[in-house]
Amino acid sequence: MSIVTVQLGQCGNQIGFEVFDALFSDSHCPQKFCSKRENEAYQASCKERFFSEEEDGVPVARAVLVDMEPKVINQTLSKAAHSGRWKYGQHSHLCQKQGSGNNWAYGYSVHGPRHEESIMNLIQKEVEKCDSLSGFFIVMSMAGGTGSGLGAFLTQNLQDQYSNSLKMNQIIWPYGTGEVIVQNYNSILTLSHLYRSSDALLVHENDAVHKICAKLMNIKQISFRDINQVLAHQLGSVFQPTYSGEGSFHYRRNPLVDLMEDLVPHPEFKMLGVRNIPQMSENSLAYSTFTWAGLLKHLRQMLISNAKMEEGIDWQVRPPLSGLPTLGKMPLSKELHFNTSIANLVILRGKDVHSADLGAFKDPALYTSWLEPVTAFNVWKTQRAFSKYEKSAALVSNSQSLVKPLDMIVGKAWNMFASKAYLHQYTKFGIEEEDFLDGFALLEQVIASYSNL
Amino acid sequence: MGRRRRRRVDPADAARALPEAIAVLTRTLPTGPSPETFRRAKFDRPEAAPALWRLLFCVLSPMPADGASPSLALEAQARSVKAALRFQGYPRRALAQLPDDGSQGGRELLLALAWLLARGPTLEQLLAQSRVRLGDEMPVCECESLASPGPAVPSVEADGCVDTRHLQWLMGKLRFRWRKLMASQQEQCALLGKIHSYTRGCHSDRSLGHLSVTETELLRDPEGGQQLLQRLERENVRLEAALEWRRRELVFWQWMDTVLGACPPEASQPTFLPEIPAQGAAELELVVRELQALQEELQAAVEPRRAAWEARVGGHGPEWSASRRALQEAVRQDLVALQWAWERGGGLTQPHEPHRLVRTEAGAPEGRGLQATEVIEVLRSREACLEVVLGQLQGQCRQELARLVGTLPGLIWIPPPGR
Numbered sequence: 111m112s113i114v115t116v117q118l119g120q121c122g123n124q125i126g127f128e129v130f131d132a133l134f135s136d137s138h139c140p141q142k143f144c145s146k147r148e149n150e151a152y153q154a155s156c157k158e159r160f161f162s163e164e165e166d167g168v169p170v171a172r173a174v175l176v177d178m179e180p181k182v183i184n185q186t187l188s189k190a191a192h193s194g195r196w197k198y199g200q201h202s203h204l205c206q207k208q209g210s211g212n213n214w215a216y217g218y219s220v221h222g223p224r225h226e227e228s229i230m231n232l233i234q235k236e237v238e239k240c241d242s243l244s245g246f247f248i249v250m251s252m253a254g255g256t257g258s259g260l261g262a263f264l265t266q267n268l269q270d271q272y273s274n275s276l277k278m279n280q281i282i283w284p285y286g287t288g289e290v291i292v293q294n295y296n297s298i299l300t301l302s303h304l305y306r307s308s309d310a311l312l313v314h315e316n317d318a319v320h321k322i323c324a325k326l327m328n329i330k331q332i333s334f335r336d337i338n339q340v341l342a343h344q345l346g347s348v349f350q351p352t353y354s355g356e357g358s359f360h361y362r363r364n365p366l367v368d369l370m371e372d373l374v375p376h377p378e379f380k381m382l383g384v385r386n387i388p389q390m391s392e393n394s395l396a397y398s399t400f401t402w403a404g405l406l407k408h409l410r411q412m413l414i415s416n417a418k419m420e421e422g423i424d425w426q427v428r429p430p431l432s433g434l435p436t437l438g439k440m441p442l443s444k445e446l447h448f449n450t451s452i453a454n455l456v457i458l459r460g461k462d463v464h465s466a467d468l469g470a471f472k473d474p475a476l477y478t479s480w481l482e483p484v485t486a487f488n489v490w491k492t493q494r495a496f497s498k499y500e501k502s503a504a505l506v507s508n509s510q511s512l513v514k515p516l517d518m519i520v521g522k523a524w525n526m527f528a529s530k531a532y533l534h535q536y537t538k539f540g541i542e543e544e545d546f547l548d549g550f551a552l553l554e555q556v557i558a559s560y561s562n563l
Numbered sequence: 564m565g566r567r568r569r570r571r572v573d574p575a576d577a578a579r580a581l582p583e584a585i586a587v588l589t590r591t592l593p594t595g596p597s598p599e600t601f602r603r604a605k606f607d608r609p610e611a612a613p614a615l616w617r618l619l620f621c622v623l624s625p626m627p628a629d630g631a632s633p634s635l636a637l638e639a640q641a642r643s644v645k646a647a648l649r650f651q652g653y654p655r656r657a658l659a660q661l662p663d664d665g666s667q668g669g670r671e672l673l674l675a676l677a678w679l680l681a682r683g684p685t686l687e688q689l690l691a692q693s694r695v696r697l698g699d700e701m702p703v704c705e706c707e708s709l710a711s712p713g714p715a716v717p718s719v720e721a722d723g724c725v726d727t728r729h730l731q732w733l734m735g736k737l738r739f740r741w742r743k744l745m746a747s748q749q750e751q752c753a754l755l756g757k758i759h760s761y762t763r764g765c766h767s768d769r770s771l772g773h774l775s776v777t778e779t780e781l782l783r784d785p786e787g788g789q790q791l792l793q794r795l796e797r798e799n800v801r802l803e804a805a806l807e808w809r810r811r812e813l814v815f816w817q818w819m820d821t822v823l824g825a826c827p828p829e830a831s832q833p834t835f836l837p838e839i840p841a842q843g844a845a846e847l848e849l850v851v852r853e854l855q856a857l858q859e860e861l862q863a864a865v866e867p868r869r870a871a872w873e874a875r876v877g878g879h880g881p882e883w884s885a886s887r888r889a890l891q892e893a894v895r896q897d898l899v900a901l902q903w904a905w906e907r908g909g910g911l912t913q914p915h916e917p918h919r920l921v922r923t924e925a926g927a928p929e930g931r932g933l934q935a936t937e938v939i940e941v942l943r944s945r946e947a948c949l950e951v952v953l954g955q956l957q958g959q960c961r962q963e964l965a966r967l968v969g970t971l972p973g974l975i976w977i978p979p980p981g982r
Contacts, residue, residue: 111750241757242750274745367743375735376728480726 111364112240113159113349114233115173115247116264119257120182121282122249123175124334127186128342129249130171133160134196136346136497143461144494148359152494155351155361161196162239169196172240174232175203176264178210178221178256202236204228210255214296215539217259218303225260230267237272244366245276248308252300253284253293262303269307276366279308280345283315283515292532294523299541301516302549305556310374312382313512314341318418325421326389343497344384347504348457352490362490372488373453373508378559381512385412385505387420392498400501402458402466409456409503410470416449416511429475450563451476451509453486460501463491478563513560520553581818584811590804591686593621593693604669605822615672616641616665622679622689623647637665648675655829670826677819686805693801695794698919699755699775703938759922771921 117126137156141149161169171190175198177183183205190197204225210217237243246268250261261279268277281300284293304311319340323332327340348369351361362368374380387409388400408420415427427447454476458466472483496502526532527546537543582598589595596614603611620640624647635643641663648658658675661668679685755776762774774782781788876883918933968974 111746241753242746244746274742276742364743364746367739367746371736371739371743375739376732377735378731480729481732
């Protein structure tokens with residue numbers, strides 16, 4: 111089953127490229143721990159999912175590239191073409207001469223309707239190349255203009271036209287210390303719209319990834335490219351092939367729906383985050399060895415203490431004593447330190463994966479009172495190592511960890527909204543106060559739901 | 564037949580005839596215990612019970628015998644057998660009262676098996692179910708899957724209150740599974756279409772024109788041919804056994820008479836009634852009498868009421884009779900619509916069994932089979948009917964919710980986002 115990726119705006123296109131490159135490099139990485147036959151099945155599965163093939167034999171990414179400025183798209187296309195390993199389709203992009211100037215309303219109300227038909231045509235052509243379509247990845251920023259505004263518009267269109275296919279939005283959460291003055295407005299508009307039309311929002315926080323680059327990868331001068339590569343690594347470690355079940359050696363047919371079924375069936379809880387372990391520069395990797403027990407112990411603590419990387423984990427955080435009713439069992443201030451999960455999915459790749467013990471993730475104290483660990487926790491495995499990591503683990507979780515950043519954004523946006531700052535830039539393009547209020551109401555509800563787990 | 568029955572029977576032959584008949588029967592069935600097991604079951608020996616529970620499970624389970632179902636624990640199988648028999652209206656209470664662990668019940672199970680065999684085309688259905696399919700088949704209707712209860716689902720007893728969020732979670736999961744099913748069906752159709760168009764003109768049978776998946780697989784993997792051959796041979800053996808069984812079954816039924824004779828008779832009871840503790844029986848008697856008296860009283864009261872009503876209605880003038888006529892007209896229209904839907908739905912003259920999928924050239928003369936467009940049309944109208952029903956049910960739920968909300972003043976109802 112195949113996934114069609116829609117890369118939107120500068121951010122979406124740059125990340126999209128790194129994702130395809132990471133997927134391709136990983137599936138052609140030399141393998142020590144799995145048989146040749148298994149490796150071939152892995153490659154075939156990855157290829158079917160993310161690439162189609164043209165006559166010259168070079169894999170073509172199943173992607174549609176959209177931006178309102180030509181620069182990034184041209185760079186992206188030529189980088190892929192020059193890699194010589196894979197490329198984008200010749201007629202699968204759309205770019206214009208004028209951007210959205212970081213105005214969500216412009217992307218949503220002007221660019222969206224104006225280019226709706228041509229973009230949907232591009233997507234349809236890409237869909238027709240798939241024997242079977244599982245769904246869409248929509249890669250976009252949350253706070254900008256084109257990616258976020260046009261992305262919200264297109265996601266809605268996809269929901270109308272491909273209602274049975276799955277839509278997962280990869281959204282890039284802006285730095286807390288903003289790049290753009292109206293980023294909080296843009297963010298609440300994006301999130302509230304996607305909450306209505308998307309099936310799952312996989313959130314990547316720039317701040318967290320930046321820290322990973324600095325602390326774990328030891329990069330001195332961090333560029334967007336570095337950040338995007340970490341992000342691509344995280345995505346790849348989730349969506350590369352895994353076995354379809356315990357004891358099975360067949361690869362999962364439709365991982366997108368399996369992931370959603372495991373993590374986001376509830377319509378009010380759609381926000382997902384990814385954590386990976388280990389993450390380090392290639393140089394250090396050569397001198398490191400890992401055990402499953404050690405990796406999983408760290409990963410669990412990262413989850414419950416809400417840390418985004420293995421360095422600087424707060425080991426004091428412990429799950430609340432089980433046996434007490436979950437609701438209102440502690441004053442809020444105390445509870446904030448412990449990150450309660452709705453559901454978790456752990457993905458293990460590499461040597462001796464069958465010996466990994468995941469018991470610690472099945473503690474009912476980690477989860478809400480209304481889901482049993484047997485429902486709330488799932489694990490996918492494959493013996494094939496990911497990239498150059500002999501053993502690696504990824505954790506996709508639907509948890510409280512995004513409540514705080516979301517609350518901050520909503521709070522800041524509300525303050526601006528109360529003084530009607532910059533509102534005219536939005537009303538000018540048909541986004542009224544009413545739309546803002548709807549967005550606030552929806553996100554307040556989301557925050558309340560996540561806080562009362 | 565008559566001549567054979569009059570022939571003097573060698574007692575040794577007669578002694579052999581029964582085990583042979585049973586052996587033939589078990590060869591026909593998906594998993595066959597030995598004739599010796601049957602003999603032991605007659606005497607209710609516990610060692611015969613597990614094999615017979617398993618046999619009945621295979622006979623009753625709607626899934627093909629070679630599926631994953633037989634790996635179920637014996638206890639689950641026993642529960643499933645009981646549930647399936649109850650669903651089919653099996654009348655003996657003794658069976659339902661057997662312990663769930665599958666350790667007992669040889670004779671009762673034998674009776675149940677005989678009941679199934681005697682009642683209908685059970686054997687034929689089983690043979691049809693496990694038939695080797697060479698063509699790509701598709702069902703043209705869902706009646707079969709709707710008619711069978713499916714495997715028993717372990718019921719979850721909710722202790723205390725249920726969190727709505729849990730229900731919403733389950734509902735969402737169901738939605739995703741539904742979409743997954745749709746995606747895999749679509750994938751299957753796309754791949755079938757590819758095979759059919761790539762192999763056009765390859766089939767020796769001109770009326771088919773192209774190969775099926777099984778046939779294509781045979782070309783790709785000759786090893787599979789051996790396996791297919793074996794499966795065909797196995798099916799042949801079962802079919803031969805079924806024919807043989809028809810010739811020999813009389814002796815089995817005679818023997819079953821003796822099994823039934825060995826059973827303690829059971830008061831004939833058409834349906835299951837809840838068990839009533841002994842001291843409750845007297846009270847029940849009382850209640851029954853009271854109920855009867857009440858019913859008589861009611862009937863006596865109803866008659867004059869109705870007469871009075873009719874008299875009043877008759878005196879209501881033209882307005883009343885006009886609205887009455889309008890009502891009658893509306894009912895008549897509804898009835899016509901229903902009848903029309905029914906006739907269209909059931910209008911297919913073809914039987915409901917699965918059909919082989921064959922791709923024909925556009926403009927080719929219509930064959931004897933069903934046209935896909937016809938089937939699609941029937942399915943569409945069925946879908947439309949079901950959607951109407953769904954809409955009605957949802958409306959009812961909404962009304963009920965609104966009523967419930969009305970009973971709680973100060974409560975606001977906010978629908979979840981995205982629905």
